[in-house]
Amino acid sequence: xxxxxxxxxxxxxxxxxxxxxxxxxxxxxxxxxxxxxxxxxxxxxxxxxxxxxxxxxxxxxxxxxxxxxxxxxxxxxxxxxxxxxxxxxxxxxxxxxxxxxxxxxxxxxxxxxxxxxxxxxxxxxxxxxxxxxxxxxxxxxxxxxxxxxxxxxxxxxxxxxxxxxxxxxxxxxxxxxxxxxxxxxxxxxxxxxxxxxxxxxxxxxxxxxxxxxxxxxxxxxxxxxxxxxxxxxxxxxxxxxxxxxxxxxxxxxxxx
Numbered sequence: 001x002x003x004x005x006x007x008x009x010x011x012x013x014x015x016x017x018x019x020x021x022x023x024x025x026x027x028x029x030x031x032x033x034x035x036x037x038x039x040x041x042x043x044x045x046x047x048x049x050x051x052x053x054x055x056x057x058x059x060x061x062x063x064x065x066x067x068x069x070x071x072x073x074x075x076x077x078x079x080x081x082x083x084x085x086x087x088x089x090x091x092x093x094x095x096x097x098x099x100x101x102x103x104x105x106x107x108x109x110x111x112x113x114x115x116x117x118x119x120x121x122x123x124x125x126x127x128x129x130x131x132x133x134x135x136x137x138x139x140x141x142x143x144x145x146x147x148x149x150x151x152x153x154x155x156x157x158x159x160x161x162x163x164x165x166x167x168x169x170x171x172x173x174x175x176x177x178x179x180x181x182x183x184x185x186x187x188x189x190x191x192x193x194x195x196x197x198x199x200x201x202x203x204x205x206x207x208x209x210x211x212x213x214x215x216x217x218x219x220x221x222x223x224x225x226x227x228x229x230x231x232x233x234x235x236x237x238x239x240x241x242x243x244x245x246x247x248x249x250x251x252x253x254x255x256x
Contacts, residue, residue, distance in 0.1 A: 001060040001190055009060055016057060019050065020069055027072060044081050044091045044114035047073050051121040059190075059198055064205060074125055077118055078137060087140030089118050106145035107155040115141055116158020123162060124197065127169055127229050130211040138162055169229030171196040171246065176214050177222030178203045185222050185239050193246040 001009070022038055023030045029042035029050070054070040080093040083104060091103045091114060106115045119138040126134030142149075142163055149156045149163065173196050175185055186200040201208070203216055215235065217223040224236040226245050236242045 001187075004187070012053075012057055013061065013063075016054065016066060016069070020065075024069075027076065029073070029076070041093055041096055043093075044077075044089050044118065045111065047077050047081065048089075048114045048117035048121060051077070051125070052117050055121055055124055055197075062199055062201055062205075064207070067209075070125060071129070074122055074134060077122065078133065081118075082137055083144075087137075087144035089115050089141065106141075106148055106159055107152065108158055112158040113156070115145065116156065116160075116162060119159060119162035120165065123165055124170065127172060127227075128197070128199075128211055129209045130230050138166065142166060172227040172229075173198045173242070173246065174212060174214050174225045174227065174232075175200045175222055176203065176216055176224075179221070181221035185224065185242070188239065188243070189246070192243055196246060 019029075022033050023042075025038065029046055030038040031040040031042045031046055032038070051070055051073045054066050054073070058066050058070070076093075077089065080095065081089040083090060088104050088106065091105065092099065104115070106113055108116065119141045122134040123138040126132065126138070142159065145156065145159055149159055153160060171193070173189055173193070175182060175189075175198065177185065177200070182200050182202065186198060189196060189198045199212065201212065201214075211230070214225050215223065217237070220237050222237075222239075224242045226233045226236065226242070233245065236245060
């Protein structure tokens with residue numbers, strides 16, 4: 001996305017399509033694939049990291065199928081991994097073989113915490129879709145691990161990212177348009193507002209969730225909406241105005 005390397009984007013798309021075709025069966029993810037066979041139930045980290053990757057890929061090249069896949073993964077995370085009583089997510093699914101100890105770790109180790117990535121990804125998807133169940137799950141996970149975060153902050157960088165966005169929801173920019181103009185707006189935002197979540201939605205897309213189903217441009221090539229969490233400003237029709245608004249996010253007044 002940054003370097004306009006189409007072959008890199010194509011590689012990411014192929015990876016997602018391979019996973020969905022070979023490792024996603026009956027709305028469940030498998031952990032490994034070899035010699036034409038997928039097996040072993042996937043773990044929390046597999047779901048959380050893949051969900052985060054899909055959210056990144058949708059910002060590069062939006063496909064309805066990737067959004068549908070992300071929602072399906074999020075639903076399994078809640079249904080099969082969440083501790084609905086105490087909060088947070090177990091490393092193994094509810095229907096996994098019984099273990100002597102069922103871990104539910106919040107600290108980062110050699111790889112980031114599955115709980116941290118699940119919290120970040122669910123929270124971002126929750127803001128995009130207006131899905132409060134996802135936001136509530138992140139809130140409960142943060143409450144569970146909050147005392148550990150306070151005692152050992154440097155060991156919980158993934159959960160700290162979730163906490164940062166819980167305190168100040170990310171800036172989301174939704175673009176609706178077509179052709180070269182949509183691409184120009186998209187790439188300009190990526191370079192100049194790198195901390196925003198930007199989705200460029202072509203005109204031909206239909207059946208979008210309510211949070212993304214913005215009005216199509218009339219007598220212009222691109223419309224833009226700037227949102228802070230679920231609260232959005234009126235549509236913006238000028239790229240320069242959009243850049244100014246995104247740069248002034250700390251002073252924006254959002255409707256209640």
